[in-house]
């Protein structure tokens with residue numbers, strides 16, 4: 239459930255008057271998602287997503303995310319830019335939160351992708367990386383390799399409550415990953431969280447890349463490595479679906495030799511990143527919270543696969 243902040247019909251009707259989007263017809267809270275409050279909003283002229291940014295998205299980062307979305311939309315990518323109000327403003331305040339009215343994109347979020355869908359999604363990631371060639375915005379990765387050791391330390395011995403020996407296992411995985419992490423690969427603006435649920439599709443066609451709230455400047459092959467872990471395994475983690483992994487990489491197109499050589503360690507790093515962030519959430523989200531906690535062990539299993 240991802241409606242943390244309730245927006246009354248009166249407040250929303252008043253908010254929409256800033257825009258040239260007609261009158262409010264209906265608004266429904268969207269259950270999917272974990273980070274922000276999202277509403278599906280219908281007006282007399284169109285359909286939109288209203289997002290209120292909750293504590294995990296820093297207000298200072300919103301200009302980077304919105305500039306990136308504007309840049310990609312101008313290049314024809316299927317991403318949802320924020321709608322500008324009559325004065326050209328994208329980032330607003332509503333109910334005490336930063337908020338944006340966002341273009342609605344058609345399509346459905348994937349759960350179990352087919353090889354053809356994985357190929358199309360890999361190609362869409364490559365399109366994005368080409369399109370940011372002339373994007374000048376920069377944002378350090380707030381969940382990048384430099385943050386993994388401090389996060390591991392913050393989780394600490396409590397990790398062993400998730401699975402016996404987990405702290406030691408993640409510590410030695412991090413030692414290996416840090417020692418082998420490449421520093422000289424091509425860097426660009428990356429999505430950094432392009433899981434199947436962040437890709438909207440109709441059949442085998444990508445109709446939307448959404449949820450850019452981890453986007454940052456990092457190794458471009460790391461973006462593909464994040465996708466590889468998220469797409470090419472069964473959800474619980476132990477079974478690698480090579481036909482999906484191959485289709486994703488084929489869709490993305492050729493990596494440099496150095497990127498290919500580094501790919502297993504990048505994929506291990508990505509698996510560790512999600513094992514750690516999910517572990518932190520697991521340990522710090524009450525079991526009766528509105529949000530469904532995601533299983534950290536699904537990413538520990540992927541980590542074992544990449545480091546085997």
Ligand SMILES: Nc1ncnc2c1ncn2[C@@H]1O[C@H](COP(=O)(O)OP(=O)(O)O)[C@@H](O)[C@H]1O
Nearest residue numbers: 268270271272273274287318341342343448449
């Ligand atoms: N621009 C959009 N167009 C259509 N649906 C969207 C759009 N943005 C979000 N959604 C829907 O809302 C859900 C949650 O959005 P998401 O950005 O993933 O939330 P969160 O940031 O909280 O994880 C998505 O799974 C999708 O169904």
Ligand SMILES: N[C@@H](CCOP(=O)(O)O)C(=O)O
Nearest residue numbers: 271272273431433449512532
């Ligand atoms: N994709 C991450 C969690 C981030 O959540 P999102 O709803 O913002 O994509 C995970 O699965 O751990």
